[in-house]
Amino acid sequence: MRKVSRGALLAATAMVGLSLAVTAPTAFAAQSAGTAAACQTGWGSQPKSATEDAPALLTNIRTGSHDCYDRIVFDIPAGSTSRLGYTVQYVDAFYQDGSGDPIPVSGGAILEIRVSAASYDMEHHQQTYPGKGKQPLPGVDLTGYRTFRDAKFGASFEGQSQVGLGVRARLPFKVTQLSDKLVVDVAHSW
Incomplete structure (x- = not known):
């Protein structure tokens, strides 16, 4: 040895x-x-909502792209509400609140997002978010996104703001509510 x-x-x-x-x-x-x-999500594609309707103001809408999903964020000033009402669901067509006019949204599917936050402050008589009805969201560029294709501002009507989000296909999504924002994530795949 x-x-x-x-x-x-x-x-x-x-x-x-x-x-x-x-x-x-x-x-x-x-x-x-x-x-x-x-990218296992388990989120599903059924409508998601919360019924709280505390008055709130929308100040910005922004987007981001991540490894497994694309994200849209609705900014609400901190302290303006503790719980925010919302409805997020797939629709066959996107119609403007108030007028009922159809708004074309590009993509394989349309996710309609309604947030109980106005884009106009009635008390101070000033606009808080510069979105224009039937127009693309200001400052949002979706070039290079895997899931998002188009984003149009519907209207801010009777205390609710409405967005039509064009996505590649009917994909799973989740909604997360924080004290100063509402976040909607749409997965890149099932």
Whole structure:
């Protein structure tokens, strides 16, 4: 039997540990990338709503693209409401509140979003969000998004603001309500 020096044993142990340290993150990254690519949501595509109708003001609408979903955010000033009423649902066509006029929205499906927040402050007689009926959302550029195709402002009528969101297909979505915003995420796939 051959005798191995303690130094050689320590060196061999260190090399094995080093090789594990180098390959482990790579294996983890590959596993994480595979998990992220799957993007399991379980959200569904049925209508989602909350019935609270505390008066609130809409100040901005913005969007973002993430690995597994595209996001639209409705900004409501902090403290203007603790719970916000909303309805988010797929519709066959998008019609402007008040007039009933059809508004064309590009995409394979239309997600109508109604938020109980006006874009005009009646008390101070000033506009709080610059959206114009039947027009694209101001400052929103959907170039390069995987799911979002179009976003039109319907109207702000009787304390509710309405947006038609054109998406690639009828995909699962979720709605998250925070103290100062309403967030709608639409998945890139099922």
